[in-house]
Amino acid sequence: MTAPDSVAGSDLVEVTPGVYAWVQEDGSWWVNNAGAIIGEDGVILIDTCATAKRTHAFLSAVERVANGATVCVAVNTHLHGDHTHGNALLPYSAIIVAHQSTRDGILTDTVLIDTPPIWDPMPYWGIDHHRAPTVIPHGDLTLYTGEHRVQVCHPGFPAHTTGDLVAWLPSEAVLFAGDLLFHGVTPLAFMGSVDGALRSLDWMAKFPAQHVIPGHGPIVTGEDFESVLAAHDRYYRFIKDTAQRGRHDDQTPLEAARSCDLGEFAEWGDAERLVLNLHRAYCDAAGTEFDLLAAFTDTVAFNDGPLHCIA
Ligand SMILES: [Zn+2]
Numbered sequence: 272m273t274a275p276d277s278v279a280g281s282d283l284v285e286v287t288p289g290v291y292a293w294v295q296e297d298g299s300w301w302v303n304n305a306g307a308i309i310g311e312d313g314v315i316l317i318d319t320c321a322t323a324k325r326t327h328a329f330l331s332a333v334e335r336v337a338n339g340a341t342v343c344v345a346v347n348t349h350l351h352g353d354h355t356h357g358n359a360l361l362p363y364s365a366i367i368v369a370h371q372s373t374r375d376g377i378l379t380d381t382v383l384i385d386t387p388p389i390w391d392p393m394p395y396w397g398i399d400h401h402r403a404p405t406v407i408p409h410g411d412l413t414l415y416t417g418e419h420r421v422q423v424c425h426p427g428f429p430a431h432t433t434g435d436l437v438a439w440l441p442s443e444a445v446l447f448a449g450d451l452l453f454h455g456v457t458p459l460a461f462m463g464s465v466d467g468a469l470r471s472l473d474w475m476a477k478f479p480a481q482h483v484i485p486g487h488g489p490i491v492t493g494e495d496f497e498s499v500l501a502a503h504d505r506y507y508r509f510i511k512d513t514a515q516r517g518r519h520d521d522q523t524p525l526e527a528a529r530s531c532d533l534g535e536f537a538e539w540g541d542a543e544r545l546v547l548n549l550h551r552a553y554c555d556a557a558g559t560e561f562d563l564l565a566a567f568t569d570t571v572a573f574n575d576g577p578l579h580c581i582a
Pocket of ligand 1: 351353354450486487
């Protein structure tokens with residue numbers, strides 16, 4: 272029987288005993304993955320969700336398997352609202368952990384109260400305020416619940432954003448990668464760095480993971496991790512090459528996007544993210560400030576209208 276608070280296409284998957292991934296189809300805009308580690312000292316969450324409906328479904332699914340344990344800690348892998356809006360629905364006693372720039376970004380974010388008309392249909396958040404993380408690690412942080420040891424690590428440089436964290440469970444060989452990894456969905460680096468995103472792949476490859484939960488898309492199992500990383504590597508290099516050619520030919524990022532061939536990457540969801548990534552690559556190469564409004568305006572133009580959204 273389907274629980275009344277469930278969301279179609281969202282499922283809590285037990286990856287290893289006590290370690291769960293909340294996997295949401297189709298992994299497109301605002302539809303993220305999250306996680307829960309359940310032990311006798313309480314529940315450690317990895318991220319929340321974009322909307323109240325999705326976060327309630329996630330928290331209810333966790334509650335059903337938690338044997339009465341409550342959420343004591345939540346780790347935000349980065350600032351984006353698909354991973355953090357649901358912070359506001361966590362128990363007041365839960366501690367939220369994130370990188371300093373994630374906290375700073377959440378505190379200045381206006382998407383919840385002034386959503387730009389970029390998506391169609393517009394997401395209905397059901398949440399009207401942010402809850403920012405209050406615990407900021409400087410260096411790696413280790414969390415325990417029962418038998419589970421969770422290492423929270425930052426690559427040390429901007430990649431998907433300037434404050435990415437992953438959660439690594441060495442005993443279980445499980446890696447919650449946040450949005451440093453996508454699977455079957457176009458990766459994004461517009462609020463971080465294309466070069467950094469490229470570097471982060473080598474950094475992630477050092478975790479001997481058997482189960483990797485990407486920020487979006489299906490779980491990656493051990494033998495596929497390398498090929499998913501390799502596909503990201505090809506994509507980020509494609510972005511860099513396209514940006515370099517576009518700048519050489521005096522094209523805008525939108526013109527460069529329109530004149531390139533996405534090739535194998537056309538199969539990934541949300542292919543229009545090409546424009547956002549090119550904007551970032553142009554700025555990084557020229558040393559200029561990133562213009563978020565211009566980047567999204569161009570992305571909507573490239574897409575011939577607002578971006579498809581099922582949040
Ligand atoms: Zn995300």
